Amino acid sequence: MAERVQRTVVLAVGDVKAEDTTMLWRYSFAHLLSENDRVVVVHARTNAPTDWLPLNVGQNVAADEARWLPDEMRDGLKSFKTAEYWSLKGSSVAEAISEFRARPGIAHAAMRFAA
Amino acid sequence: MVGSRGASGIKRALTGSISKSILEAVDVAVCIVRAGVFVKDSPPFRLPTASGAELASPLPHLKRSRNIAMALDGSDVSSVLVAWASQLLLRRADRVTLLHSSYGLDEFATLAAAGQLAACAAALRKVVGSSETGAQEEAVTVQRLPEHSSPAHAIQEALEKQGPFDLLLVGSRGLSAMGKLKERLLGSYGSVSSALVKNAPAPVLVLSKGTLVEWLERAAVPPETPLKGAPQAA
Numbered sequence: 001m002a003e004r005v006q007r008t009v010v011l012a013v014g015d016v017k018a019e020d021t022t023m024l025w026r027y028s029f030a031h032l033l034s035e036n037d038r039v040v041v042v043h044a045r046t047n048a049p050t051d052w053l054p055l056n057v058g059q060n061v062a063a064d065e066a067r068w069l070p071d072e073m074r075d076g077l078k079s080f081k082t083a084e085y086w087s088l089k090g091s092s093v094a095e096a097i098s099e100f101r102a103r104p105g106i107a108h109a110a111m112r113f114a115a
Numbered sequence: 116m117v118g119s120r121g122a123s124g125i126k127r128a129l130t131g132s133i134s135k136s137i138l139e140a141v142d143v144a145v146c147i148v149r150a151g152v153f154v155k156d157s158p159p160f161r162l163p164t165a166s167g168a169e170l171a172s173p174l175p176h177l178k179r180s181r182n183i184a185m186a187l188d189g190s191d192v193s194s195v196l197v198a199w200a201s202q203l204l205l206r207r208a209d210r211v212t213l214l215h216s217s218y219g220l221d222e223f224a225t226l227a228a229a230g231q232l233a234a235c236a237a238a239l240r241k242v243v244g245s246s247e248t249g250a251q252e253e254a255v256t257v258q259r260l261p262e263h264s265s266p267a268h269a270i271q272e273a274l275e276k277q278g279p280f281d282l283l284l285v286g287s288r289g290l291s292a293m294g295k296l297k298e299r300l301l302g303s304y305g306s307v308s309s310a311l312v313k314n315a316p317a318p319v320l321v322l323s324k325g326t327l328v329e330w331l332e333r334a335a336v337p338p339e340t341p342l343k344g345a346p347q348a349a
Contacts, residue, residue, distance in 0.1 A: 007203055010143075023148070024148055027318060028148075031281050031282060031318075032146065032204075032282075
């Protein structure tokens with residue numbers, strides 16, 4: 001894989017059990033992610049207290065909005081140059097991803113890898 | 116990247132899964148990790164310790180070899196899929212198995228697909244395998260699947276026999292309107308990628324033709340074989 005390529009990797013989760021999120025995280029970390037990746041956790045919640053709230057998890061892992069993430073995952077996100085957490089209130093995961101991609105600056109990202 | 120609990124039977128046929136809705140709604144590469152497919156006892160990630168023992172290599176897994184399967188039909192999509200993987204997915208230490216089925220192809224198409232497959236393998240050998248050890252040949256293997264089996268069935272069988280694989284990469288041309296209706300009503304019809312997402316014994320990374328076309332528009336180095344419908348390089 002070319003080192004110069006920065007991928008945007010979206011980890012899409014809904015209102016799932018922590019063990020399901022951990023499984024997805026461990027697989028992603030062990031097999032797909034690279035340190036240059038921009039890692040974005042997109043969380044679609046039906047009862048989220050706030051609408052889109054971008055947080056740099058790597059700098060603010062204690063933030064309330066990211067507190068639900070498994071500790072292992074929050075710690076692991078610190079390894080990446082860019083790690084963000086986005087939550088979306090009252091929407092499906094597919095809609096959340098579509099909305100995320102449509103936001104300014106995202107639609108023209110150099111590369112998109114997964115969602 | 117999305118997890119899937121693998122809803123089955125009537126529930127899946129009537130409601131469809133979150134993973135499926137993402138596959139249909141978003142033109143990006145989608146990796147489906149089904150519950151039970153990924154080994155849960157994999158070691159948890161540990162942060163570098165204060166002693167600094169792990170600080171030099173915060174992501175020590177990167178050099179690990181992955182066992183990746185790619186299902187190629189030998190069409191023009193195959194070469195673009197390989198180019199995509201070469202740029203965005205593969206690492207030097209990986210091993211790649213190309214799975215090809217000529218099910219339903221006539222003699223001429225089979226021959227053309229074989230040529231396309233050989234070109235794909237040659238392109239991959241430039242990306243994976245170590246030139247120092249001369250292991251490029253071994254890093255990429257090509258397997259032709261039984262002609263009498265449907266592609267999805269033959270691929271699944273190969274994955275089960277030769278696995279475990281860390282990932283299956285598969286292209287998708289999308290279902291026709293009739294195909295979607297059949298799948299929704301009967302729960303058993305669908306494209307090759309759709310069947311593999313439900314049943315393959317490995318996480319599946321699906322690349323739709325739309326995703327590849329969009330990637331081609333942005334690719335710094337377009338593949339040698341243009342994809343039909345994609346913008347041509349000047």
